Amino acid sequence: MKSLGGxxxxxxxxxxxxxxxxFGIPEKILIPMSQAMGxxxxxxxxxxxxxxxxQKIGSTDAFMSAPIHSPVSGEVTDIVDYINPNGVRAKxxxxxxxxxxxxxxxITPPEISDKQSxxxxxxxxGLTGLGGAAFPTHVKLxxxxxxxxxxxxxxNGAECEPYITADNRCFLEDAxxxxxxxxxxxxxxxxxHCKICIEDNKPEAIALMKKKxxxxxxxxxxxLPSKYPQxxxxxxxxxxxxxxxxxxxxxxxxxxxxxxxxxxxFIANYAKTGMPLTTKRITxxxxxxxxxxGNYNVFIGTPISDILKFAxxxxxxxxxxxxxxxxxxxxxxxxxxxKSTNAILAFDEEEQQIGIEPSNCIRxxxxxxxxxxxxxxxxxxxxxxxxxxxxxKKLRLPLCMSCGCCSYVCPANRPLVETNLLxxxxxxx
Amino acid sequence: xxxxxxxxxxxxxxxxPSPHIRGNNSTAKIMLTVIIALVPAVFAGxxxxxxxxxxxxxxxxxSCLVFERLFDLIxxxxxxxxxxxxxxxxxxxxxxxxxxxxYYIPVIGAFVAIVIVKCLFGGIGQNFANPAIxxxxxxxxxxxxxxxxxxxPVKSFTTFDAVTAPTPLSAEYFTVGTDKVLPFTxxxxxxxxxxxxxxxxxxxxxxxxxxxxxxxxxxxxxxPLSFIGTVFILTFLYxxxxxxxxxxxxxxxLMLGAFFMATDxxxxxxxxxxxxxxxxxxxxxxxxxxxxxxxxxxxSFSILLMNLLTPLIDDIMLTHPIxxxxxxxxxx
Numbered sequence: 001m002k003s004l005g006g007x008x009x010x011x012x013x014x015x016x017x018x019x020x021x022x023f024g025i026p027e028k029i030l031i032p033m034s035q036a037m038g039x040x041x042x043x044x045x046x047x048x049x050x051x052x053x054x055q056k057i058g059s060t061d062a063f064m065s066a067p068i069h070s071p072v073s074g075e076v077t078d079i080v081d082y083i084n085p086n087g088v089r090a091k092x093x094x095x096x097x098x099x100x101x102x103x104x105x106x107i108t109p110p111e112i113s114d115k116q117s118x119x120x121x122x123x124x125x126g127l128t129g130l131g132g133a134a135f136p137t138h139v140k141l142x143x144x145x146x147x148x149x150x151x152x153x154x155x156n157g158a159e160c161e162p163y164i165t166a167d168n169r170c171f172l173e174d175a176x177x178x179x180x181x182x183x184x185x186x187x188x189x190x191x192x193h194c195k196i197c198i199e200d201n202k203p204e205a206i207a208l209m210k211k212k213x214x215x216x217x218x219x220x221x222x223x224l225p226s227k228y229p230q231x232x233x234x235x236x237x238x239x240x241x242x243x244x245x246x247x248x249x250x251x252x253x254x255x256x257x258x259x260x261x262x263x264x265x266f267i268a269n270y271a272k273t274g275m276p277l278t279t280k281r282i283t284x285x286x287x288x289x290x291x292x293x294g295n296y297n298v299f300i301g302t303p304i305s306d307i308l309k310f311a312x313x314x315x316x317x318x319x320x321x322x323x324x325x326x327x328x329x330x331x332x333x334x335x336x337x338x339k340s341t342n343a344i345l346a347f348d349e350e351e352q353q354i355g356i357e358p359s360n361c362i363r364x365x366x367x368x369x370x371x372x373x374x375x376x377x378x379x380x381x382x383x384x385x386x387x388x389x390x391x392x393k394k395l396r397l398p399l400c401m402s403c404g405c406c407s408y409v410c411p412a413n414r415p416l417v418e419t420n421l422l423x424x425x426x427x428x429x
Numbered sequence: 430x431x432x433x434x435x436x437x438x439x440x441x442x443x444x445x446p447s448p449h450i451r452g453n454n455s456t457a458k459i460m461l462t463v464i465i466a467l468v469p470a471v472f473a474g475x476x477x478x479x480x481x482x483x484x485x486x487x488x489x490x491x492s493c494l495v496f497e498r499l500f501d502l503i504x505x506x507x508x509x510x511x512x513x514x515x516x517x518x519x520x521x522x523x524x525x526x527x528x529x530x531x532y533y534i535p536v537i538g539a540f541v542a543i544v545i546v547k548c549l550f551g552g553i554g555q556n557f558a559n560p561a562i563x564x565x566x567x568x569x570x571x572x573x574x575x576x577x578x579x580x581x582p583v584k585s586f587t588t589f590d591a592v593t594a595p596t597p598l599s600a601e602y603f604t605v606g607t608d609k610v611l612p613f614t615x616x617x618x619x620x621x622x623x624x625x626x627x628x629x630x631x632x633x634x635x636x637x638x639x640x641x642x643x644x645x646x647x648x649x650x651x652x653p654l655s656f657i658g659t660v661f662i663l664t665f666l667y668x669x670x671x672x673x674x675x676x677x678x679x680x681x682x683l684m685l686g687a688f689f690m691a692t693d694x695x696x697x698x699x700x701x702x703x704x705x706x707x708x709x710x711x712x713x714x715x716x717x718x719x720x721x722x723x724x725x726x727x728x729s730f731s732i733l734l735m736n737l738l739t740p741l742i743d744d745i746m747l748t749h750p751i752x753x754x755x756x757x758x759x760x761x
Binding site: 004007009085162234238244245246247248249316317318319320324325326327328329330331332333347356357359360361362363364365366368372373374375376378379393394395396399402404407408409410411412413415417418421 | 442443444445446447448449450451452454455456458459507509512514551552553554555694695699700747748749750751752753754756
């Protein structure tokens, strides 16, 4: 099997050995309703209401949506308008924690007896893909086994982005939850095989998972080379099973389902405790971080400004949700931790990588060689400039997953990913 | 700026699309690597043809840099000589000239390469033909006498002999009895102690340079292998003699052209399949010109002609993206 393109990146994973620490209760919690792909939940609480830990505070009837729960007990002080870093507007619930952390009524292990009740339980837990894409997990689980039978569950533990080590800590600290979660999925969804895929820069995690699964025939640990973007869905499917997800199709069309390692660990934890998704393990790192680099378990809704203060990174010039290759730059430190956040990276002036003027494309072809899907980013650029939508379709622009390899390797510093995003917008019109 | 404004300015965050880190590759690094790969051939050229070879190369390099800087100044563009592209063009142009040319010819060549072929079409990455090749051809047409006047290899670096030397491709065969004997020995061909342009004669140095380019991943072996391979196979089929085939493969500008001129990013196809077609096309045209026309050498013309076909090759030869579906043709 030919290995796909991609690039070698510096790892910067110095936080890999730092154990997860509880971040604590912030003074204020801000929970936006826009936290998952699909329909936006409506706030179920109003100003002045008292909420408890695990209480559902946002929901909608639409299937493609995940409910939102309060991570703290306290008082709803406001419902505000919120703009997330991608420009999506939503309502957000502001809660002032009372510090008591009173649990909501009915936080008990869910009753799971078949596929339907399993999917219902996952939906009620508010779970979305924890790898970063925030796709409601129950939607992924409710595939049609007649039309698209799935024979392999792929657990994505590649964590190919530099700096981030939260999934590595998940392997080392929640190994039992991971195997339990996999067994639950296999049992109720009828998936015979499972591959846990880990990049070779996490030898401890690989050794531990191999030990944990040595008596479980259905689970195999796959070591993948550390090559970005190993954790991209299409790439990890290809490298672990050799299957290709075709244009416009879903992994289920190729007979696989990919779940992030933290996602599957959460499923097991929810089945045991019934506590919905209210906290998240994140990595705090970056050149502007002066102290307390490491992995923390934070309440969803914790303002980033609290995290910057904790890390001594108030002077940061660029703050990212997620890794440096695909993460989103924040326009304000008032943004909160979301369900999909797996890292907060703060960079100072030197590493923010702006002010480098692009020069002419020299047609060196580095972008094509780096592209894991063998696309031609330099051709997207010319086609976009002339608004040639036919050419963009012919060049298979919709396949681009914005992984950033092309921009990273470009010797002329051309903003290729940016152009690809704009070109995709042009195609949508 | 009062303190409040200063505070506000400090708090402004940078927002930019991903990725937020960049690799350390740059156009200048690529060009410098090619220049380093050319050093063995330049060194060999200066040893073989003496001080005059070095002077010609220095004139082309300096004129190329001056013309590019002047063009940037006159058209109010950012200074682009820092990318070493003009330096490389000058170096390649110098290597494509005989050491015996009058000193005004390299200057005219540099003007053609930098201003007419490169800058007027939009600068680096935008030229339709390889600037050094185009300049060599224009000079060869305009100054046929001086450009076809190749110096003999010199005895020492400081000497210069104005006697015209035959090149491996223009020299007559010797006849010994009934046998044809090639004008130069294999050793002459490898070391480059024959007539020719400054940079094209020493095959060993050029092959070393080509290997450096391939190892440094500046080029893929596709174009050099398909170009040289096509010439080799066709020559063998035509002459039927392995000695003659090796002789013709090492002769003329083939090594310089295949490793350093045909592989120019801007004027060669983007995909490997496109590069294969490009290399085979270059080889075919070179063979036809060498054996079926009155011109002794065809490497530059073959590269120029294939440069012109590059946009067409690029249009047809796209990559096959992973997971692509065929686009259904809608009947109108």
